[in-house]
Amino acid sequence: MTSSLPSRFQVRPATAADAPAMAALYFTSFFPSHPFWVAFCPSGPQSERWWQECWRLSIEEDPAARNFVVIDKGARSEDGDGEGKAVAFSRWIVPQRDGNLEKVWPALPDHFDMELCGQFFGGMGENRKELMGILELLGTDEHYQRHGIGHELVKWGCDRADADGLECYLDASMKGAPFYQKHFGFEAKKEVAVPKRPEVYGEFVCVSLVRPVMA
Numbered sequence: 001m002t003s004s005l006p007s008r009f010q011v012r013p014a015t016a017a018d019a020p021a022m023a024a025l026y027f028t029s030f031f032p033s034h035p036f037w038v039a040f041c042p043s044g045p046q047s048e049r050w051w052q053e054c055w056r057l058s059i060e061e062d063p064a065a066r067n068f069v070v071i072d073k074g075a076r077s078e079d080g081d082g083e084g085k086a087v088a089f090s091r092w093i094v095p096q097r098d099g100n101l102e103k104v105w106p107a108l109p110d111h112f113d114m115e116l117c118g119q120f121f122g123g124m125g126e127n128r129k130e131l132m133g134i135l136e137l138l139g140t141d142e143h144y145q146r147h148g149i150g151h152e153l154v155k156w157g158c159d160r161a162d163a164d165g166l167e168c169y170l171d172a173s174m175k176g177a178p179f180y181q182k183h184f185g186f187e188a189k190k191e192v193a194v195p196k197r198p199e200v201y202g203e204f205v206c207v208s209l210v211r212p213v214m215a
Helices: 015-031 034-041 043-059 114-126 149-164 177-184
Strands: 009-013 065-072 085-093 131-141 167-173 189-191 206-211
Touching: 009 149, 015 043, 015 065, 015 085, 015 131, 034 114, 043 065, 043 131, 065 149, 085 149, 131 149, 149 167, 149 177, 177 189, 177 206
Parallel strands: 131 167
Antiparallel strands: 009 065, 065 085, 085 131, 167 206, 189 206
């Protein structure tokens, strides 16, 4: 991926070796934004292992997935491997010739809230179409947000979709939706049904966004 980010950042395709760092990024990216994400996927070793398997399957076994990781070469990684620190990730799903939209995900752990996960994942799936570029996952460490990193990862998929004459699809929180609408021309289409849990996380609203093909 060609990047316009400062030279300290490297944007590259993710490998299975990146799975642990990308799993850890889920918690530092999503947890600070809304308590819904804590209820959706509680922290702990089981959740970390589940996210690691999610990334491994996506990278090694999903032909439709395009996984990217952003490395800060000026920061030290958790394992001290010398390459730098993983600070952001994305997963784009590109259309398959047979129109298959089947997701390659591991089984949900028993400690997840099955009602919450079922309605959330099910609501997202209902709003997708076969011939779309789909931004399935995007996360940036809270200390690296508002530096243009997420913009770079979204732009890759939008540019590819435009070249192929395809719409783009993603699901975003109401807080995050204006970013996609302002910078990339996404349009809100439908809310994703999320159970209300006032005593746990208050109210969380997620909306499906579609971007038409840009000339």
